[in-house]
Amino acid sequence: MRGRIENLSRLKTVLLHDKLLLPNNFEEVLKSEISSLLDNYMSVRRDTVDINISVNQDGEYEIVVKAYADRLKNTPIVI
Amino acid sequence: MARKIVITSGKGGVGKTTVCANLGTQLASGGAKVVMLDADVGLNNLDVLMGLENKVTYDIYDVIQGKCRIQQALIHDVNYPSLSVLPSLRGGSYSKIGAAEIRSVVDRLGKYDFVLIDCPAGIESGFHRAVSSASEALVVVNPTVSSLRDADKVITLLSTYNLSSINLVVNRVRGDMVIRGECMSPVDISRLLKTHIGGVIPESEYIAMSYGAKLLGSDEERYAFSLLADNVVNGRHRIYDYTAPYKGILGKLKLLRRRY
Incomplete structure (x- = not known):
C-alpha cells in the first residue's frame, strides 16, 4: 500500500503536469492582449514580446513577461 | 430565495449521491425545506438511495414539457416531510434537456x-x-490520487462559473490509515x-448498504453529516475528527x- 508521503508526492506531480497543459492558443491570446496594453503606454516592438508561464512547487502559476520598447508614449497617466 | 448547491466530483463512484441524500436528510431534520434534484440524467440513482423509486409518477422532463406541475413531480419523503426529491428522466432522449431547461426548473423552487x-x-x-x-x-472527493486529480480539474472549471462558494467534502476517510501515515489526510x-473543507465523512460499510429511512448508518456517520x-x-469549516474512534485504550x- 502506498503511503501518505508517496501519494502526496504523486498527486503534486500529476497536478503540476495537468496545470502546464494550457488551452490551445492561450499564450498567443495572452501575448496579443498584453502587447496591446503595453502599446498604450510605450512603443513596444511586438515581435519581442515573450511570455513564459510555469508552475511552481506550490501549484501557483509563475508568469514572466519580457518585452522591448523604443520609447514611452505621451499618454496621460491617471492614478 | 433557495440556496442552490450542486454536489459534484468529476470522478464517478466517490459518493456524490450518497452525500447529497444524507446532506438533504440532515438539513430537513433540522427543519429546512429541501428539494434534491437528480441532474444525473440517464444514470439516476437518487430516488433509489432514498427508497422512493416506486413512487415516481412524473419526472423532471415531464415538468419541462409542461405535462405536470412541479409540485406533482416532487416526491415527499415519509420520514422527513420537508424533504422532497425531483426525479431524473426515467427514459427517452435526455439530450433534449439542456442547461436552460434545468435552470428554469430550479428557478421555480x-x-x-x-x-x-x-x-x-x-x-x-x-x-x-x-x-x-x-x-x-x-466537490466530493476520496483520498485517492485519481479522485483528487479529477477534483482539481472540476474546481478549475467551477471557478469559471459565478459561484459564491466552492467547498470540499472528503468522503470515505479512514482515520486508522491517516494515523498510520498510509493515506492523505483531509488537511x-x-x-x-x-479549497476549504465543508465536511469529512468517514468510510463506512453502513453508508454503502443504507437507503431511505436507514440512511446515516451509525452515530459516527450521523455526526459527520x-x-x-x-x-x-x-x-463554517468544522472538520469531523476522524481520529476520535482511535483514541483511548x-x-x-x-x-x-483494523490493521490485521
Whole structure:
C-alpha cells in the first residue's frame, strides 16, 4: 500500500503536469492582449514580446513577461 | 430565495449521491425545506438511495414539457416531510434537456430553503447542465490520487462559473490509515487543492448498504453529516475528527484490529 508521503508526492506531480497543459492558443491570446496594453503606454516592438508561464512547487502559476520598447508614449497617466 | 448547491466530483463512484441524500436528510431534520434534484440524467440513482423509486409518477422532463406541475413531480419523503426529491428522466432522449431547461426548473423552487443538485460524473454536457443552475458547489472527493486529480480539474472549471462558494467534502476517510501515515489526510487534500473543507465523512460499510429511512448508518456517520449540514447552513469549516474512534485504550485496540 502506498503511503501518505508517496501519494502526496504523486498527486503534486500529476497536478503540476495537468496545470502546464494550457488551452490551445492561450499564450498567443495572452501575448496579443498584453502587447496591446503595453502599446498604450510605450512603443513596444511586438515581435519581442515573450511570455513564459510555469508552475511552481506550490501549484501557483509563475508568469514572466519580457518585452522591448523604443520609447514611452505621451499618454496621460491617471492614478 | 433557495440556496442552490450542486454536489459534484468529476470522478464517478466517490459518493456524490450518497452525500447529497444524507446532506438533504440532515438539513430537513433540522427543519429546512429541501428539494434534491437528480441532474444525473440517464444514470439516476437518487430516488433509489432514498427508497422512493416506486413512487415516481412524473419526472423532471415531464415538468419541462409542461405535462405536470412541479409540485406533482416532487416526491415527499415519509420520514422527513420537508424533504422532497425531483426525479431524473426515467427514459427517452435526455439530450433534449439542456442547461436552460434545468435552470428554469430550479428557478421555480425558490420557496424552498435548499435545492441540492446531484451532478453526474464527468465534465461534459451533463456537468455544465447541472452546475449552471447552482449558486454554490460541494466537490466530493476520496483520498485517492485519481479522485483528487479529477477534483482539481472540476474546481478549475467551477471557478469559471459565478459561484459564491466552492467547498470540499472528503468522503470515505479512514482515520486508522491517516494515523498510520498510509493515506492523505483531509488537511493535506485541502492544502493541495487550495479549497476549504465543508465536511469529512468517514468510510463506512453502513453508508454503502443504507437507503431511505436507514440512511446515516451509525452515530459516527450521523455526526459527520450533521457537521457537514451545519457547515453548509452557517458557512463554517468544522472538520469531523476522524481520529476520535482511535483514541483511548479501546481506540488503540480498534486501531490494531483494523490493521490485521
